Each structure stands twice: as structure tokens, then as C-alpha cells.
Amino acid sequence: MARVAFLGLGVMGSPMAGHLKNKGGHEVTVYNRTGAKAEAWVVQNKGFAATTPREAATGQEFVFACVGNDDDLRQVTLGPNGAFAGMARGSIFVDHTTASADVARELHAAAENLGIGFIDAPVSGGQAGAENGVLTVMCGGDPATYAKADPVIAAYARACRLMGPIGSGQLAKMVNQICIAGLVQGLAEGIHFAKTAGLDVNAVIETISKGAAQSWQMENRYKTMDAGQFEFGFAVDWMRKDLSICLAEARRNGAQLPVAALVDQFYAEVQKMGGARWDTSSLIARLK
Ligand code: NAP
Numbered sequence: 281m282a283r284v285a286f287l288g289l290g291v292m293g294s295p296m297a298g299h300l301k302n303k304g305g306h307e308v309t310v311y312n313r314t315g316a317k318a319e320a321w322v323v324q325n326k327g328f329a330a331t332t333p334r335e336a337a338t339g340q341e342f343v344f345a346c347v348g349n350d351d352d353l354r355q356v357t358l359g360p361n362g363a364f365a366g367m368a369r370g371s372i373f374v375d376h377t378t379a380s381a382d383v384a385r386e387l388h389a390a391a392e393n394l395g396i397g398f399i400d401a402p403v404s405g406g407q408a409g410a411e412n413g414v415l416t417v418m419c420g421g422d423p424a425t426y427a428k429a430d431p432v433i434a435a436y437a438r439a440c441r442l443m444g445p446i447g448s449g450q451l452a453k454m455v456n457q458i459c460i461a462g463l464v465q466g467l468a469e470g471i472h473f474a475k476t477a478g479l480d481v482n483a484v485i486e487t488i489s490k491g492a493a494q495s496w497q498m499e500n501r502y503k504t505m506d507a508g509q510f511e512f513g514f515a516v517d518w519m520r521k522d523l524s525i526c527l528a529e530a531r532r533n534g535a536q537l538p539v540a541a542l543v544d545q546f547y548a549e550v551q552k553m554g555g556a557r558w559d560t561s562s563l564i565a566r567l568k
Contacts, residue, residue, distance in 0.1 A: 285309045285336040285343045287356045289317045293346035295410040296436045301325045304435030311336035338366035346376040350383040369395030378402045380525050381447030388446040397425035402453035414438040420448035457522040461543040468564035481506045501561040513559030
């Protein structure tokens with residue numbers, strides 16, 4: 281059992297913090313910018329709530345975060361009320377936000393100056409993965425720090441792996457998002473084509489999902505795509521944030537991402553259609 285803090289009780293963070301308390305048996309203190317969510321979490325899970333990241337982080341062996349983007353992460357870590365100001369030498373900060381590799385390197389350097397360990401550890405698996413404690417976690421950092429964090433992360437992970445030095449977890453998550461972007465557009469075009477050709481979409485997908493076209497997106501999203509239902513899942517706004525991180529990194533490292541860049545523009549159209557909070561499978565809405 282460890283003393284831990286969790287910063288950011290959103291769709292992902294709230295169940296992850298719950299697993300640390302209830303499955304991992306750890307002593308958990310939570311912080312959320314909107315205090316009511318932290319109070320509700322404490323009522324449900326019987327941990328402790330703090331009013332600033334610093335207060336939550338003080339005296340903890342591990343501090344976890346899952347907030348929105350690079351700037352949100354800076355806000356909960358740096359400055360007089362940030363987590364780093366409360367953390368002791370030898371403690372470890374684990375960041376589950378999907379953010380840039382640059383901010384991971386920047387915060388790792390700031391943490392190192394204070395004797396604090398830092399692991400970038402973005403997750404895949406969505407809301408259901410967080411609620412069921414079966415997330416995939418991609419980590420960057422030094423092996424000794426990772427080895428200490430890994431058994432604690434196990435409370436909500438099915439798979440967790442060190443990908444390389446700091447920033448490597450975020451780079452691996454970029455690969456994940458690049459793969460998904462083109463795949464969802466292909467699935468949207470396939471369903472659109474099947475309907476336009478007058479085929480029975482259910483019959484087609486049930487058949488081809490047993491062959492080489494099979495994917496998680498096909499199995500889990502085709503019915504709602506066909507029905508035009510998108511009020512759930514992983515928001516288009518988040519996907520555009522992630523793709524902008526991928527495209528910026530590709531400009532730097534020289535990788536070619538023509539399809540990801542195009543799909544990013546398609547998501548911009550979905551945002552203009554009112555779909556900023558729709559699930560990423562809403563790419564098909566452009567084709568109707
Ligand atoms: P969310 O439900 O919108 O929650 C975001 C959390 O971050 C909230 O607790 C929010 O506090 C907090 N926050 C945001 N900006 C902050 C700031 N400047 N200072 C302090 N707290 C701040 O988002 P989510 O779906 O849990 O996603 C969190 C991260 O995980 C994102 O990076 C996302 O890309 C990534 N992710 C999400 C999914 C998914 O399926 N949802 C899957 C994989 C990865 P308030 O309550 O006060 O707003």
C-alpha cells in the first residue's frame with residue numbers, strides 16, 4: 281500500500297483514482313479544479329480531498345494526473361500551488377494526460393531539479409477501459425522510476441510497458457492515434473458505400489469483421505455509426521488535440537502523415553457541424 285494523490289477527476293481520472301483506492305488498497309487523496317467532483321468522489325470512495333494540487337501532493341509517495349492538455353498539466357504541476365511544490369525528494373509523478381512529448385521532457389527536467397521522478401504515461405482504452413480497470417498504458421522515463429510506479433499503475437491497467445526515455449510514452453500514444461484516424465475514416469467510407477450500394481450493412485459488417493477488415497472500431501462502432509448515434513465515447517475535440525500533437529511532432533521528426541493530416545481536417549468539419557463532443561466515429565456524419 282502506498283500514499284498517493286490523483287489530480288483530475290474527469291471521465292478517465294475519476295475511475296482510475298477509484299481503482300487505486302478500492303482495488304489497489306492505496307491511501308488516496310484527490311484534487312479536482314471543480315471541487316464538487318472531488319467531494320462526490322470522497323463520498324463514494326472514502327478517500328481524502330485537497331483544495332490545491334500542492335496540498336494533495338504533500339507527503340505522497342506517488343502523484344498521478346489525468347488532465348486535458350499541455351497547459352493544464354503545467355497548471356497542476358508548476359507554480360506555488362502546483363504539485364511539485366509539495367512533493368518530497370524521491371517521490372514520483374506519473375502523468376496520464378495525452379500531451380506532447382515536449383511537455384513531458386520539460387516537466388521531467390523541472391521535477392529532476394527537485395529530486396522528483398517523472399513518468400509520462402498516456403493511456404488507451406477509453407472510458408470503459410478506465411471504469412473496468414483494463415487500460416493500456418504507454419510509459420516514458422528511466423527504468424528504475426518506472427519499476428517503482430508499475431505495480432501501483434496495475435490497479436487500473438491490463439497492460440503497461442516502458443517504451444523508452446522520457447517522452448516515449450507520449451510518442452507511442454501518437455502512434456495509437458495516427459493508426460485510429462485513418463482506420464475510422466476507412467470504416468466510415470465502407471459503411472457509407474454499403475448503404476449507397478443498397479447492401480444490408482449488418483450482414484456486410486458481420487461477415488467482413490470475421491476477415492481481414494476486422495478492427496476494434498468495426499466491432500464496437502459500426503452499429504452506432506450506421507444509426508448516426510455519436511453522443512458518447514471519445515470526443516472529436518480531444519482527437520483534434522491529439523492529432524495536432526502528432527502533426528507537430530511529425531513536422532519536427534520528418535515523418536509523413538498525409539492521411540492523419542487529412543482526417544484532422546475532416547474532424548474540423550465535424551466540429552463545424554456541431555459535433556465537438558461527438559465520438560470520433562462521427563466522421564461518417566460528413567458523408568450523409
Ligand atoms: P475530462 O472528462 O474533460 O476531464 C478533464 C479533467 O482535467 C477534469 O478533472 C478537469 O477539471 C481537469 N482539468 C482540465 N484542465 C485543468 C486545469 N487547467 N487545471 C486543473 N484541472 C484541469 O477529460 P478525460 O476524458 O478524463 O480526458 C483526460 C485526458 O485523458 C485527456 O488528455 C484525454 O485526451 C485523455 N484520454 C481520454 C480518453 C477518453 O476516452 N475520454 C481516452 C484516452 C485518453 P474540471 O472537472 O474542473 O473541469
